[in-house]
Amino acid sequence: MSAVSVEKIPLTVISLPSKGSMGKTGTWRTFKPVIHQEKCVKCLNCWLYCPEGTIIRHEDDSVSVDYEYCKGCGICANECPTKAIEMVEEG
Secondary structure, three states, rough: OOOOOHHOOOOOOOOOOOOOOOOOOOOOOEEEEEEEEOOOOOOHHHHHHHHOOOOOEEEOOOOOOOOOOOOOOOHHHHHHHOOOOOEEEOO
């Protein structure tokens, strides 16, 4: 097997998530994240890992959720080291 030279590898565009890239959520979401600010240590893991880009980062590094586009996947809650994000049933 021969080695592939770097010059022959095609360039690949890296795509970052953009808010609303999959459209507005509508009424089908069953769970939504609720951020308990008193537990939040402003690590920004939720903001970093949100695949929809719906965690809003404020100037003081506090965060909030744009529920218009949030799909309720729970990744933000899973990545929160202090469990400051709770997934609650939509309703």
